[in-house]
Amino acid sequence: MYPRPFEYARPESVAEALEALAGDGASEARPLAGGQSLVPMMSLGLAAPDLLVDLARLPLAGSEGNGGGTVRLGALTRHRELERSAELAARVPLASEAARFIGNPRVRNRGTLGGSLSHADPASELGTVALAYGGRAVITGQGGERSVDFDEFFHGFFETAVESGELLTAVELDVPGAGSGHGFHEVAGRADDFAIAAAAAVVTLDEAGAACADARLALAGIADRPLRIGAGEDVCRGAAIDEPLLDRVAAAVTEAVTPEDDAFVSAEYRARAAGTCAARALAAAWERAREGAR
Amino acid sequence: MRISFTLNGAPQSLECPAHWTLLRMLRDVAGRTDAKHGCGEGVCGACAVLVDGVAMNSCSVLAPQVEGTGVETVAGLASGGELHPLQAEMVERGGVQCGFCTPGMVLSALEAVRVGAAGSDAEIRHSLAGNLCRCTGYGKIVAAVAAYRDGDPDGAAIASDPPGEHRAKGGEGAAPAPGVGIGP
Numbered sequence: 001m002y003p004r005p006f007e008y009a010r011p012e013s014v015a016e017a018l019e020a021l022a023g024d025g026a027s028e029a030r031p032l033a034g035g036q037s038l039v040p041m042m043s044l045g046l047a048a049p050d051l052l053v054d055l056a057r058l059p060l061a062g063s064e065g066n067g068g069g070t071v072r073l074g075a076l077t078r079h080r081e082l083e084r085s086a087e088l089a090a091r092v093p094l095a096s097e098a099a100r101f102i103g104n105p106r107v108r109n110r111g112t113l114g115g116s117l118s119h120a121d122p123a124s125e126l127g128t129v130a131l132a133y134g135g136r137a138v139i140t141g142q143g144g145e146r147s148v149d150f151d152e153f154f155h156g157f158f159e160t161a162v163e164s165g166e167l168l169t170a171v172e173l174d175v176p177g178a179g180s181g182h183g184f185h186e187v188a189g190r191a192d193d194f195a196i197a198a199a200a201a202v203v204t205l206d207e208a209g210a211a212c213a214d215a216r217l218a219l220a221g222i223a224d225r226p227l228r229i230g231a232g233e234d235v236c237r238g239a240a241i242d243e244p245l246l247d248r249v250a251a252a253v254t255e256a257v258t259p260e261d262d263a264f265v266s267a268e269y270r271a272r273a274a275g276t277c278a279a280r281a282l283a284a285a286w287e288r289a290r291e292g293a294r
Numbered sequence: 295m296r297i298s299f300t301l302n303g304a305p306q307s308l309e310c311p312a313h314w315t316l317l318r319m320l321r322d323v324a325g326r327t328d329a330k331h332g333c334g335e336g337v338c339g340a341c342a343v344l345v346d347g348v349a350m351n352s353c354s355v356l357a358p359q360v361e362g363t364g365v366e367t368v369a370g371l372a373s374g375g376e377l378h379p380l381q382a383e384m385v386e387r388g389g390v391q392c393g394f395c396t397p398g399m400v401l402s403a404l405e406a407v408r409v410g411a412a413g414s415d416a417e418i419r420h421s422l423a424g425n426l427c428r429c430t431g432y433g434k435i436v437a438a439v440a441a442y443r444d445g446d447p448d449g450a451a452i453a454s455d456p457p458g459e460h461r462a463k464g465g466e467g468a469a470p471a472p473g474v475g476i477g478p
Contacts, residue, residue: 001334002313002315002318002334003315005311006313008295008356008358010358010361035354035355039353039354039356040336040353040354043334043353044335052356054356056359084411103336104336104424105402105423106336106342106350107354109349110348191419
């Protein structure tokens with residue numbers, strides 16, 4: 001199948017793009033970033049916008065910030081850059097690790113950070129990254145710029161805080177510094193398939209470096225959106241993360257999530273996969289934090 | 295709409311509806327049927343082409359998005375009647391059976407070697423994820439890519455070069471057009 005006919009615009013600036021997206025109110029206008037979800041969905045007849053506003057010429061690809069603290073990434077940063085750039089791997093290592101699991105290399109060559117987050121697939125790897133680091137989506141509309149905390153960003157299946165006529169223009173991630181570590185784990189049916197479950201974790205050690213002062217844990221594939229799972233985080237806080245504790249994390253996460261059966265796996269399998277992913281992501285985050293502390 | 299780009303090194307200015315995919319434009323307007331229509335949703339890799347040296351699923355790129363770029367299909371690889379060394383390795387090592395996945399497979403593998411993402415068998419498999427082959431079982435394809443990576447006298451140089459410099463190495467000194475390195 002092929003996409004249905006649509007009008008095509010290729011603005012040169014954010015202001016022009018917003019003007020095009022505002023449209024006439026009657027027709028559906030959609031921004032086009034990498035197109036790696038939108039174009040297949042159009043080919044499958046699942047999306048049929050009247051107007052596509054191609055963002056390719058907008059200057060939204062750079063990044064700012066270094067080491068610990070907030071890193072600001074342009075919305076058009078490609079998955080390929082997250083995966084392969086040594087600079088980004090140093091700044092946002094969790095995003096870099098998770099990017100390897102997105103789609104396949106051709107998809108990563110073209111897909112973008114802002115496009116993926118705006119698309120808000122419930123199995124989105126980068127959704128878990130945004131939640132596990134914490135930070136803000138910078139959303140630009142004709143009235144100016146606003147920031148939305150990622151804990152408030154995902155609203156449901158393919159729905160976010162980005163309103164019609166607005167654009168996600170940048171992503172701010174609060175990356176912890178020394179004494180912290182990250183981990184990511186995914187279970188999928190094939191190497192390049194959607195996640196059955198995926199987990200991203202960030203662990204920050206206490207001052208003695210002996211216990212977990214804070215843990216952030218986010219999962220994908222288990223609900224209508226990527227979600228933080230507080231029950232898994234709570235088990236870790238104040239404790240040293242060892243095997244018995246990880247068993248408790250897995251049990252707590254499996255208990256906390258409420259996935260549904262689908263054509264591929266049962267809800268029970270998905271919940272158990274979620275628990276396993278959470279435990280392995282936290283184990284990796286703990287190991288990295290401890291290595292950094294030594 | 296009018297879409298201008300280079301195809302295997304040759305300038306094109308094609309009239310194509312804006313809602314057509316790059317794959318459809320290549321096949322139905324430009325007559326380049328070596329880009330294969332498999333799944334049509336970015337999963338199988340049969341339609342992979344290089345756009346400015348970067349591998350993409352042409353079913354998931356819209357025709358207007360290649361305005362001003364250099365597009366390469368597998369038909370652009372052979373030179374002077376001789377297969378590209380990676381194609382030759384694929385034939386030699388049995389990496390080709392029915393051949394339907396081969397154009398996308400070869401272009402994805404070529405990009406992987408160029409960007410240094412084919413250093414080990416595991417890396418080759420990671421780079422070829424999403425290029426589905428139902429015949430070979432992949433082992434012979436991975437072996438062919440590894441042989442190309444190791445055996446091509448220019449292999450090391452290709453891996454570290456930006457896209458577009460490959461053919462210039464053994465050529466007549468004429469610089470290729472930007473982003474179009476492996477066309478004739």
